[in-house]
Amino acid sequence: xxxxxxxxxxxxxxxxxxxxxxxxxxxxxxxxxxxxxxxxxxxxxxxxxxxxxxxxxxxxxxxxxxxxxxxxxxxxxxxxxxxxxxxxxxxxxxxxxxxxxxxxxxxxxxxxxxxxxxxxxxxxxxxxxxxxxxxxxxxxxxxxxxxxxxxxxxxxxxxxxxxxxxxxxxxxxxxxxxxxxxxxxxxxxxxxxxxxxxxxxxxxxxxxxxxxxxxxxxxxxxxxxxxxxxxxxxxxxxxxxxxxxxxxxxxxxxxxxxxxxxxxxxxxxxxxxxxxxxxxxxxxxxxxxxxxxxxxxxxxxxxxxxxxxxxx
Ligand SMILES: Cc1cc2nc3c(=O)[nH]c(=O)nc-3n(C[C@H](O)[C@H](O)[C@H](O)COP(=O)(O)O)c2cc1C
Numbered sequence: 042x043x044x045x046x047x048x049x050x051x052x053x054x055x056x057x058x059x060x061x062x063x064x065x066x067x068x069x070x071x072x073x074x075x076x077x078x079x080x081x082x083x084x085x086x087x088x089x090x091x092x093x094x095x096x097x098x099x100x101x102x103x104x105x106x107x108x109x110x111x112x113x114x115x116x117x118x119x120x121x122x123x124x125x126x127x128x129x130x131x132x133x134x135x136x137x138x139x140x141x142x143x144x145x146x147x148x149x150x151x152x153x154x155x156x157x158x159x160x161x162x163x164x165x166x167x168x169x170x171x172x173x174x175x176x177x178x179x180x181x182x183x184x185x186x187x188x189x190x191x192x193x194x195x196x197x198x199x200x201x202x203x204x205x206x207x208x209x210x211x212x213x214x215x216x217x218x219x220x221x222x223x224x225x226x227x228x229x230x231x232x233x234x235x236x237x238x239x240x241x242x243x244x245x246x247x248x249x250x251x252x253x254x255x256x257x258x259x260x261x262x263x264x265x266x267x268x269x270x271x272x273x274x275x276x277x278x279x280x281x282x283x284x285x286x287x288x289x290x291x292x293x294x295x296x297x298x299x300x301x302x303x304x305x306x307x308x309x310x311x312x313x314x315x316x317x318x319x320x321x322x323x324x325x326x327x328x329x330x331x332x333x334x335x336x337x338x339x340x341x342x343x344x345x346x347x348x349x350x351x352x353x
Contacts, residue, residue, distance in 0.1 A: 042333055043322065045079070047277050047299045048200035048225045050134050050160045054079035054322075055334060056290065056315050059281050059304030060138040060163060060204075061085065061110065063312070067126025074133045077316035081133065082302070083120065085140040085165040088150060090116040094170070094249045100237050101256065106305045107237050109170040109252035112140055117153055124157050134160040136202070140168065142175040144185075148192045155197040162199045163279075164189065167206035167231035169253045180206040180231070183218040190222035202226035202279060205266075207233045207259075212266045213273035220274045227270060228279040228302065230263045256305035259283035264296050271297025271339055285309055287321020294334055295341040 043054040058064060058073045058081040070081040093113025100107050114120070117139075127135055137159035139150040147164065154162060166189060167180035179185040180203075190203055203219040205212055207230040216227045232253025237246040245251070263282025270278055280298025284290050285306040293301045306314045331337055 042326065043079075043319065045299060045334060047279075048161055048202075050200070052079040052134055052300060054319050055294065055298075055300045056080075056318060057136065057279060057300050057302050058082055058307075058315075059302040060136075060165065062304040062307050064138075065114070065123065067123040067128075067130060070123075070127045070135070071130040072312065073315065074131050076313045077319050078303070079133070080136060080160075080300070081127070082136040082163055083124065083138055084114050085112055085138040085163075085168070086114045086117050086120040086150070087112065087140050088117055088146060088153075090114070090119070094247075097247055098249070098252075100246045101305075101308065104256065105235070105254050105258035106256045106308060107235055107247065107252045107254055108232070109247045109249035111170055111249065112168055117150060121157055124159060128158045136161045136163050137199075138163040138165050138204075140165045142171075144189055144192060147189050148196055151193040151201075152196045155199060159199060161226070162193075162197060162201045163204050163228050164193060164201055165204045165231070167204050167208075169206065169208055169232055169234045170249060170251070178206060178208075180204070180215060181209055183214055186215050186218045187222040190219050190224050194223040200225035202228045204228040204231055206231050207262050207266050207282070211269070213269040216270040216274045216278075220276050224276060226277045226279060226299075227274065228281060229270060230259070230266050230282045233259055233262055255283065256309065257283050257285055260285070260289055264292060267293055267298050268296040268341065271342065284318070285314075287318050287323075287325055290318055290322055291325055291337070292341075294338050297339040297342065299338065
């Protein structure tokens with residue numbers, strides 16, 4: 042009922058752990074699969090270890106999380122051990138994620154990770170929290186997206202998904218650039234830029250001043266991004282951003298997503314949120330008479346295109 046195929050990889054259900062949340066160790070990612078996820082994405086890795094930004098790096102409330110973790114990770118060599126450990130524990134699909142500050146860095150990482158047992162490679166071009174170090178994210182420029190996608194495709198046999206940002210005027214144009222350069226899928230969205238101020242302390246809460254907004258507040262933004270991209274590209278979309286309930290996940294699929302990324306919901310509903318969301322998807326499918334996800338993928342577009350206005 043819930044199984045999905047994306048880039049030739051089979052998923053038992055469409056829910057994928059988004060990058061950066063519980064994705065640092067093989068054991069942690071295995072726990073997420075045991076809690077009902079269809080696949081996991083590992084934390085973005087760079088060539089060398091990165092400490093990330095100083096604390097505080099995260100603040101949240103019932104509607105949003107704001108983080109400026111700053112891509113802290115142990116580097117590709119350590120990540121390799123965790124990937125291998127995960128693959129010993131589970132046959133579920135594993136999505137690798139890479140991050141670099143330069144085109145060459147991305148290419149070297151892609152070459153390196155190509156030897157590892159990942160099923161799909163996500164290319165994180167869109168972190169909004171490391172601008173002071175790396176300047177504008179590549180995901181803000183069609184030309185940069187095109188170049189890096191093309192370069193990486195030449196170096197890896199793995200299917201690649203380009204991770205895009207909602208901090209742009211027209212994300213569909215960026216998705217088209219990635220598709221034209223050979224991307225196999227799009228992951229969208231990364232966090233949207235934001236900040237929080239402590240009124241009593243009279244200063245920004247995050248040490249980095251600003252960060253990326255995730256969680257429920259991001260959902261309508263992400264949903265529109267997926268809807269717009271689905272009209273523009275033929276490659277599959279991993280719809281990510283604020284998905285917290287089964288209805289959110291179904292809406293993402295109706296907007297056009299093939300898989301649905303789930304990140305911050307882990308903070309709101311616990312590690313077993315994957316099982317909870319899956320149960321909610323099944324309940325809604327049963328009550329709505331939906332037999333499988335192919336039946337409803339992108340259906341929100343059809344209903345709008347066939348819209349009939351009745352004048353009473
Ligand atoms: C603490 C934290 C760390 C993150 N780290 C990464 C990362 O390393 N690479 C990446 O591509 N996205 C990263 N993200 C973004 C998520 O993968 C996801 O795109 C975003 O949070 C929106 O989904 P959500 O609302 O379900 O969390 C991170 C998000 C959070 C909250």
